[in-house]
Amino acid sequence: MMKTLTLLLFILITANVFAQSQKINHIEIGASTLFWTPTAEHMRATNTLIRAHSETPYIGPIPNLQGYGSCIVPSFHLNYYFKNSLGISFGFNYLSLVNHLEYYESPTQTSGLFHTFHNEAQIYNLKLGYTGQSRDYSIIHLYYGIGLNYTPYLLEQNTTRNFIEQLPYSAQDYAVGLYINSGMQIKLFKFTYLSLGMEYTYIPKTVQYPYEVKTNLGGIAGQVGIAVKFLNY
Amino acid sequence: MRKYLYIIGFMIIALNSKAQDSTYQHFEISASAMYWHPLSGHLIGGYSIRNNYGTKYNGFGNTIASVINMAYYFESNIGLSLSYNYIALEEEQGATTNSASFHNIRLGFTARIFEKSLFGLSFSTGINYVPTYSFSMPMLFSNPQGNILSTNGNTFGAFFNAGMSIRVYKGLVFITSFDYTYIPVELNYNTTIQNTLVEQIETTHLGGLGVQAGLGFRF
Numbered sequence: 189m190m191k192t193l194t195l196l197l198f199i200l201i202t203a204n205v206f207a208q209s210q211k212i213n214h215i216e217i218g219a220s221t222l223f224w225t226p227t228a229e230h231m232r233a234t235n236t237l238i239r240a241h242s243e244t245p246y247i248g249p250i251p252n253l254q255g256y257g258s259c260i261v262p263s264f265h266l267n268y269y270f271k272n273s274l275g276i277s278f279g280f281n282y283l284s285l286v287n288h289l290e291y292y293e294s295p296t297q298t299s300g301l302f303h304t305f306h307n308e309a310q311i312y313n314l315k316l317g318y319t320g321q322s323r324d325y326s327i328i329h330l331y332y333g334i335g336l337n338y339t340p341y342l343l344e345q346n347t348t349r350n351f352i353e354q355l356p357y358s359a360q361d362y363a364v365g366l367y368i369n370s371g372m373q374i375k376l377f378k379f380t381y382l383s384l385g386m387e388y389t390y391i392p393k394t395v396q397y398p399y400e401v402k403t404n405l406g407g408i409a410g411q412v413g414i415a416v417k418f419l420n421y
Numbered sequence: 422m423r424k425y426l427y428i429i430g431f432m433i434i435a436l437n438s439k440a441q442d443s444t445y446q447h448f449e450i451s452a453s454a455m456y457w458h459p460l461s462g463h464l465i466g467g468y469s470i471r472n473n474y475g476t477k478y479n480g481f482g483n484t485i486a487s488v489i490n491m492a493y494y495f496e497s498n499i500g501l502s503l504s505y506n507y508i509a510l511e512e513e514q515g516a517t518t519n520s521a522s523f524h525n526i527r528l529g530f531t532a533r534i535f536e537k538s539l540f541g542l543s544f545s546t547g548i549n550y551v552p553t554y555s556f557s558m559p560m561l562f563s564n565p566q567g568n569i570l571s572t573n574g575n576t577f578g579a580f581f582n583a584g585m586s587i588r589v590y591k592g593l594v595f596i597t598s599f600d601y602t603y604i605p606v607e608l609n610y611n612t613t614i615q616n617t618l619v620e621q622i623e624t625t626h627l628g629g630l631g632v633q634a635g636l637g638f639r640f
Binding site for chain 2: 223225226227229232233234235236237238239240241254255258260287289322326327328329330370371372374384385386408410411412
């Protein structure tokens, strides 16, 4: 009787240890802040205003505005991990880029003709791809992901001269590209992790304003956020 | 006598266990060279502003900078890092020279895994403080004296760094990493010519991408 009980206890302990070593959290929901910068020349912002403060000889202000700029935006993802710590990932972020310049065409800066240049980009990134995490039982593990990026976008370039809006240039369409990301997750408490990483997106597109521009709507971003993992079995 | 032996035995076991908990290397100091490429239009350049008074070229180019980094790990794989690098840029365009320099002091969190293996991985992020930046370039309406527009100031941003280390010998490691900074800034250049204040305002950022390689020592 004692021998049988001992054997059963040994089997139970071994099975429990084995089961625990196979348990992973299958679902992960995360939110992070993206520090995003474009890599293409057309998207990079230049915003220059040159002025001379003098009545005689007066040289009018010289503006130069191109591109759309960088931004800090929220990003969300939902991952499902299979048994071997590989899984699929759905992600979403919305980039709102604004490059704005205004100036008076006079030496006094408070009177005279008032002009503005305003470039605005709205870029939606919907992501679907593979993701993985290292099977590390310490409080830190590595994550990585690669996949497709579906990107509807709206790019607008507006000019007003003395408060009168000129005909805007705009381009609206969608593009498909690739993303790759990697980083680390640090366990804070039971199901919650601090997530740190970087992401690179490559989204080539010929944008059709009244003129054509071959560009890349992607960029590089640093991520800081929180991930919650659950459904452990 | 037995009681005292038991107490001493218990203390030795407890101390030994505690010592074994802290057998990781707490400190890491490294020095590396970084190839740095700016990401903003104003620093990359490649365009010019032209009017009846002349042509103005923009851009400050790329550079190779030296980086010093110190990290203290309070857990075996989580710690704080303090880093310094100095970026100096100079770009000649015809007869003109655009030059810029800024210091970067970084304070942030660092995390590492597989640090006891031959290959280790690390990630750092935190605040990037630029205590001084200095930019100068010839003004658009250049006269025979060649007036220079200049600006200086300070600003804050964020940094992200992902790296790999290869154990060379005992505490010596070869480190390579990829670096990204995000530092928005408004540069107010100005100069005075015969009682006329000329200013050029650039809304841009000082961030860029860097690739580092160097040596570190853990103790």
